[in-house]
Amino acid sequence: MTPKQRIINRFIGYVTIDTESDPNSNTTPSTKKQWDLANKLVMELKAIGMSDVTIDDNAYIMATLPSNVDHHVPTIGFISHFDTSPDFTGANVKPQIVEDYDGKDIVLNAEENIVLSPDYFEDLLLYKGQTLITTDGTTLLGADDKAGITEIVTAMEYLINHHEIKHGPIKVGFTPDEEIGRGAHKFDVEKFGADWAYTMDGSQIGELEYENFNAAGAVIKAKGKIVHPGYAKGKMVNSMYYASEFINALPRLETPEHTEGYEGFFHLHGINGKVEETTLKYIIRDHDKDKFEARKALMEKIVLDLNTKFEAEVFEIEIKDQYFNMKEKVEPVMHIVDIAEEAMKQLGITPLIKPIRGGTDGSQLSYMGLPCPNIFAGGHNFHGRYEYVPVESMQKAVEVICKIAELTAQNQ
Structure with missing residues (x-):
């Protein structure tokens, strides 16, 4: 199986599990069905060889990839959420794969005349010739943020299988209920044990964000x-x-x-x-x-x-x-943004440093003592039927994670 197909299979395996969160629930996670993916992720992290894989009573998942160098390297983390937005249904997601996108309209659902068109969604034209994963027009896709989870798991698997890439200790965290504003509420920063982290929860390839509302x-x-x-x-x-x-x-x-x-x-x-x-x-x-x-x-x-x-x-x-705006907590440690920016540049990706017009787990985590900029996960048109993700963007995000780990070890 090619690396590309492996990412596609992993992503589809995640998005076809319904994990919609519920703002009217008082439990954590807010819906029982989030446990279905959470438990799958725990098994998968163990299967690829991660250490100290844990899941607590609120479905927060943490795991460690130990350092493979002798010198001290700061502990970094990568975080994504596994719930999907209650704005649009995430039940019975039926992903469609568009190979070698030609830049024209994509018919998501002929019966209901639902069309994903570059005439309205101009960003589609950035991905001509690439492989897109779309919805069937009746659900959201769940790239927010199952693309991020796919990228983190795939990157950890790659680092485990490629010992020649030198890195320090890496922590992985997956959270419930981010879409209803509670993703970081019960996140145990002390247990996570990272000096800083990155959420893989942005959109377009190249996005790098450390400011939010x-x-x-x-x-x-x-x-x-x-x-x-x-x-x-x-x-x-x-x-x-x-x-x-x-x-x-x-x-x-x-x-x-x-x-x-x-x-x-x-x-x-x-x-x-x-x-x-x-x-x-x-x-x-x-x-x-x-x-x-x-x-x-x-x-x-x-x-x-x-x-x-x-x-x-x-x-x-x-x-x-x-x-609150995490800029206040990230600016004193701007080297963590610089590392991510340099990683993208070395991989031929143009960094798009801009403010988030929204919130992120990283904002709350930054105020909890874990500075946490946000990096692209690749998806577009979140929370609705027109959501899509280019597979090549997910592949690049995997490379960025690995390169950040490598640069962090080199800079010590």
Whole structure:
């Protein structure tokens, strides 16, 4: 079997196991079915020859590849998550393999007329001539982040079988529930024992990220009064109209669909409304800490101003911080980013160093004492039916992992 086919088989073996997480669950992992892949991964790590393979009561997996050099080398880690997003179903994934992609439309599902087109998804044209793995149009694929797991396991297997590549101690970690923001919550950094790590959870080949959003969630409640509509004059107070005043008071163009790069936003992602009470759910995002704090303050001021306007405590607001920009924790140890950048350059990959417009386990882990930049895993269009991954990108990610291990040992 060729190395390429081995990666394809491993990846398909992972994505055809449903591991969708559930934000409404209080358990860890949030769904029992995540154990199906977790247990498979434990067996596989042992089978390829990893040491100290463990899985705890919350399905966090850790393993070690011992150093094969005599001198001291920092312990590095590679981390990915095995759950998939609840945004779109991950049940009964049926991957399709497109060999030697010709740059034209890919029919994912002829019956439902679902087409993956470069006219809309221009990144497809980066991969002409390559092998793509797509969905069948009815599920997500799960490259986020089973591509990362595939790459880490494959890289460890390669290093085990190629003793000529010198490296220090390497730790591997696989987590549940990253997609619902809990991937690092019960990660035992002390047990993991790495000086720093990399999440293999990015998208396009070349991505290297050590900045992410500061993040918070906000819940705004508007209160009204219900009265029979036939006799409501001067008595009914419709909370949904009040809620619309709050929505319109925020900057209209500071939303996800109008921002990019370092631009932050307010995102209304849920409304539940009746006459008596309407609840608005927002997420608040900004890379800049001062601007992030200003966004939270603005929402609180709008609530205060509207309550003053209506001469009543119509609105109440609760804001909770979720995670912070890992740049603050990574910049003091920028050599860990430099090593990853040099690894890519030596492999002929152009590094794409840019901010993450989202979060990552690496953000929380960085604040838990494990600096953790993010590296590409190769997939595109995560969390939906148009998700795909070029096999060649996964192969390059494997090479990057091995090269990082090699450079870390050389730099000591």
